[in-house]
Amino acid sequence: MLRILHQIFKIGTVTEPLSESNQLEILGTQLEQAVRKHFKGSLAIRAVDAGSCNGCELEVHATNNPYYDIERFGVHFTASPRFADMLLVTGPVSCNMETALKMTYDATPAPKLVVAMGDCAAHCGVFGCDNYAVAGAVADIIPVDVIIHGCPPTPTDIIQGVLKAIQG
Amino acid sequence: MRFAVNTWFAERLGDHGIHSEFLADHHPVHMPCLEIRLHDWEQAAGEARRLEMRMVAVWAAEAGKHDISVSGSRALYVYMAFAHPEHRHALLRTRLRDDTREVQSISGHYISACRMERTLQDMFGIHVRNIPDSRAWIKHEHWPENVHPLRADFSVTRMSVEPERNAIDYDYVQSSSQGVYEIPVGPVHAGIIEPGHFRFLAVGEYILNMEERLGYVHKGIEKAMQGRTAEHGIRLAARVSGDTTVGHAWAFAHACEYASNTAAPKRASYLRGILCERERMANHIGDIGAICNDAAFTFMHMQMQRLREDMARMHADVFGHRLLMDTITPGGVCRDVDAVSCMMLMQQTRTIAAEVEHLRSIYADHPSIQERVIGAGTVCIADARDIGLLGFAGRASGDYPDERIEEAYPPYDDVEVRVAEGKLGDVATRIWVRFEEIADSARIIGQLLETLPEGDIQAAWIPPESGVSGFAAIESWRGEIAAWVRFGEGGCIDRYFVRDPSAINWLGLELAVRTVPVPDFPLVNKSFNCSYAGHDL
């Protein structure tokens, strides 16, 4: 136990402060304000992999790591679409996931926001839309509010995209 | 003599009256494919099993344009690959009869072949005789009935999904015993993870049986690769499974290079080694943290995530991509490192390895996490052999396949790889193997950086003639990736087959969770961390 405390003490807080040197400054403050204003301080996101290569998932995870710590802005990832405010969808929508994605969308209470994350979600990416196993980009299957480009988008891009979506 | 590899196997087959011939258009020349007769197929697999060879993969390919018979019909070939710790890889193929398109199942000898044979049925419409499980696998219920996407005559660009077929149920294993209840999970899981379905049969708190249903992220990668050049196609290969982007790109590049008889320059192979070992470190670090998180040891998760982020940032600075995507090209790598970057990489690798060692001592000292991982989710040595468990999971269960040693492709012919040998096959041992591998990868990276040869990083890429194929096996962080590529006209690929280690290790998870309490499932699952994308293709 002592060693855990020692390690915590030694490493200190690595969470990037909202300083002028990084983009997180503007982003973080804006995001926090928007979350407070529109979502009473708490935005729940349900991440849905609709066919991604799992690269996008790694970067969604990274937004939760101690450097970005997206939770400090009131944003957290939830286990069920039933209490989500936003769906964060990755991947081209595979034929085998089309139904599950639609059902997840239907299970999310309105008003709901949908963010399509990654080049695949935006336009099927390297897998191509003329592919028998791909049902289409996310916007072909469910209504999309914001698209985040990148393969995969960086954690900062993701935070930016989420902000854009809630600012409407 | 490298040519001895398949000669050895051909002789053993000959001893049992199985006639085989070498295929000239298959590269590498030291591992040419053997062609056997259709009626010897199953017996040949039995012979491989008797010789204690590991089954690598089963796949099929229609004849390319170079090989169309006078009657205009395309021959259909089935391939299988085996590996032997000393005699290394051997490839076999046989030609199916045009009228019946039937082949005998080899699942009786190798149980992990079963899902691959089911995929053959789905993708090619091949009838596999005596297959123990004939349910469709990748092809879900709502697909139209008679479509076989990998056949040349399939030209549908968007499948008309038949909604009324959606109601058809997959025939899960069931139990009618009293007190056994089912828990369906997925395809959309509770965390930020990939989709798949698990069907548990449980009694009280304990799992009686867990059945996987995969294929949800099937994106038609094998078909989408057809018609792409190697330079173009490698971007797709790098996205077979995003967390293993270096491994998959390397396997693809290697198979292409074998086919065209190109060798990547020495410096490029060293850089590939560095990339691959960094990927191994990053993933093991992330996973150890995530396993601890599933046992509510958040401290370790946060510390490991911090280290992983440090690595990602360095990758962005030095190689231009946080996850190292698109760094490997056919014939080389696309980013060189200068002296300053070398120093930075060296320093960071050392620091991270030291930090991980320190965290490891805290982990080892912490009874509440040890209590959860020791003895949880075991795969015994005999079972691991039976299914041919790969990578760190295999090495935790007494089987030690490592292509860096067995195939010793460059740069691993210049550096020594130390393999961790575990026996207990539980979550604790898998974590232990991963810790060992992090330390060893750090050592390898140091050695590669210190001895980095001068020179080019890219060999001229000239695609081979139509009809030539190549095979490669690369040890990614999860285990062996097997890739097979055949070129068609104009330097375009006409068939790409890849087997991610997950295709085999998913079976290990099914075995490991029997008699495990249901709440321990996430812990055991994470300790394997199989790829859905890599399996579903």
Ligand code: SF4
């Ligand atoms: S955008 Fe890139 S990283 Fe994301 S799922 Fe697609 S291929 Fe993978």
